[in-house]
Amino acid sequence: MTPLEQLVRPNIWRLAPYSSARNEYSGRNARVFLDANENPYNAPFNRYPDPLQLEVKQRLSKVKGVSPEQIFLGNGSDEAIDLPYRCFCEPGKDNVVAIEPTYGMYKVCADINDVEYRPVLLDDHYQMEADRLLAACDDHTKIIWICSPNNPTGNSIDHDEMVKTIEQFHGIVIVDEAYIDFSAQKSLRTELNKYPNLIVLNTFSKAWGCAAIRLGMAFASKDIVDIFNKVKYPYNVNQLTQQQAIEALADPYEVDKWVRLLLQERSRMMEAFRMLPICQKVYPTDANFFLCKMTDAQQIYDYLVDRGIIVRNRTHVQLCGNCLRVTIGTKSENNELLAALRQY
């Protein structure tokens, strides 16, 4: 790996972070807060939240098996996707490489940050080859994006190809594991200490059932987390979100229950789709959704919308012609979808 000092943009490396009022006394036994120009009334909403979310990180650390200083928390994964561009990529000069098809936000953030985005097509089984990703890189490639289980295809990316990419690439490899809780595969975050150039993304939006609170996680070396913390907005995760996360983390077994239920429903739905005359193929999945090739995705999509049922039309995505992406809902929601499709 290229030394971090050379990967990070020079202005970011030199950056002196904003020092908030709440940062400066830490560790002391504070009782009277007259430092931040807050209103003393209207507790608990009157106080600025912990800028580094230490209590959330301590609890998360136990659930995820990653030490608190290797955790970055952001306003959804969106923030953890945008920050690497701002920290590592010189606009108009650097580039990133990504598997294709994949989650759309990597490209949106590249475009916003004026960073060239180099997609590398997956094969017919939606698998990637490390050598093809590496061949797309040059001296200005700062980041390789991988998503596993991948969205919208649903499958996990081959572990050995991901490791080969991490080991052989000189820059940062980001593996987005938003759907890892639904997968039988081992998370790459357990190998974090082996790879200083690895960033693993997780989110509260999927298995944890908390999309509304906007809380995303990045697991990485302490050095990378420190850089993200320097660049992020000082109070990027609000107090209500931190409280709700602490509550959710107190009961991880509830999440396990949801996941088991959703995996059962996933098998049932995939089996039912295979029997539909309008369904030509159901792709293997490790996530809480599956991709399926239909006889006419656009018409079926429109038909479902007319009945108030929304799935994701992926027909215009590369390698996904005539494909719909179906999220697993409650049993009754799933039944509604099946009933509608059987009447098509």
Ligand SMILES: *Cc1c(COP(=O)(O)O)cnc(C)c1O
């Ligand atoms: C849904 C999803 C996320 C979650 O994004 P949030 O901003 O945390 O809600 C991240 N990555 C992928 C690939 C996703 O599909």
